[in-house]
Amino acid sequence: MQKETATVTLEEWEIELLNVFVGLFDTFGVPKSVAQIYGVLFCADGPLSQEEIGQKLQISAGSASQGLRLLVELGAAHKQSVPGQRGNQFTAERSMRRLLGYFIDAKMRPRMRTGKERLEALRDQLPPENKLAQQRLESLLQWQDKAGKLLPLISKFLG
Amino acid sequence: MQKETATVTLEEWEIELLNVFVGLFDTFGVPKSVAQIYGVLFCADGPLSQEEIGQKLQISAGSASQGLRLLVELGAAHKQSVPGQRGNQFTAERSMRRLLGYFIDAKMRPRMRTGKERLEALRDQLPPENKLAQQRLESLLQWQDKAGKLLPLISKFLG
DNA sequence: TCTTTATTTCATAAAAAAATGAATCTATAG
DNA sequence: CTATAGATTCATTTTTTTATGAAATAAAGA
Known part of the structure; x- marks a missing residue:
């Protein structure tokens, strides 16, 4: 099978966005590497495999796996296993409302x-x-x- | 001068409240020991000295100093130096609105x-x-x- | 002034969190 | 079924964070 030659390096603008995410997520105690994974997904043009994410960020498979698991638990990323294809694909939850909503439900x-x-x-x-x-x-x-009482109002405001 | 014989041990109910604070503060990445210091101040009947806080929590003077500094920076505690008396006194900011407001201003x-x-x-x-x-x-x-736009609304709601 | 007590600083120690990588498990292709 | 790519787990290592304690600083009383 033909190997996909996807971009495995981060572009300048992506790095910049990643840093912003790191700051935002850190406010809620989410570790840097996890914020970076989210950032990569957020910037991406389509779903990414765990391998691609790991390559872009230069992290080990274990790290990528654990980080993605946390993001999925928080509802910040979505995992999809495409039928007739190995591996899984991940996408970012890009709705701020849902992102915060999930976080509130999962952690707060x-x-x-x-x-x-x-x-x-x-x-x-x-x-x-x-x-x-x-x-x-x-x-x-x-x-x-x-x-x-406040938490639902926040969701409402962002909706 | 007569030495004050203040309570230096935490009561059962204080420990319980401290644990709740630890959980709350952890949501925003504030370390356990700092949350505990805040908890002690919150529970206290009046201002406390750094020494009293350290004794109650069994932490070193350095730790107490650093933790209190962070709390003061966040606006979660207030420092007052009483004239004609050595040392400083600390109190908790007990207004949820101000507490969150300061946090937002200081960190977010x-x-x-x-x-x-x-x-x-x-x-x-x-x-x-x-x-x-x-x-x-x-x-x-x-x-x-x-x-x-959301942050001011939160303050308003809590006010 | 000197002495004593309170506080801060900061290098080091201890603890906690996060990353790695090898072993293991899973699932698909052949 | 077997081989292999992909994913996960988890013990170990690495890194980061937090706490300590000794030394320096400050501030008040004698």
Whole structure:
């Protein structure tokens, strides 16, 4: 079978965009290499294989695999296995709304939920005479509450 | 001078709250120990000295110093030097709105600004016939734009 | 001033996170 | 079925981040 001769080197403008993504993603604690993989997909003209991504970024197959897995988990990348073809293809989720939405669902909500449960459990076993503890606990529960209402609004705004 | 016999150990409920803060802050890449320092301040009944914080968390003076510096930079803690008294006192910023607002100003805006500048510079030197690059660049600039409009709305909502 | 206590700095140590690469598993082509 | 390209896993290595502690600095009391 004819080997595809795709571009395996990053262009100047792609590198520049990648750096911006690295900064953006870092705000949410996503590692540099993962942001770079996303960036490559974002810039690409079509789906890319894991191999192509690895070549462009000069990273190992293991690294590419792990990074792509994280991105797929976060909903930032989509994996498609094309029938009648080995390997998988990846594309970037380019909608900012969906990107943030997935991130919120995958990372923020679970944490907020367990946090809330913990706090509510604590409230039930906290002596009522401990006014300070009661008060601090209430403050924090209010944060959770506000955040829970804010997140959908963000999605809406971006939609 | 009489030595103050403040509580140097964390109570059960404080530890629980600290853990919640660790989770929340981690979402934005703030290290555990820094989140814990914030938690201690948040729970406290009044201002605390760096020494008291260090004792409660069993961390070194250097660690406390660096962690507090970061929190102050982020606007998550306030430092006050009480006249006629050695050392400084620290308090937590307990307003969620201000907390997020400061964070946005301190960490997100600068990144977005430099990102935007970079992208605009790139746009000016990008050959117009490179349609793909043009298009991707525009997408990303639109993200910046949306984000720039979203951030104030968040502050407003929390206010 | 000198002394003592609080704080910061920064080189080093410790810990945590991320990348590698070899072994393993999977799936397709032949 | 067998051979092979592709993908994944995971123990190990590398890199990065964070914490420590000793030394330097600052600031207040005597």
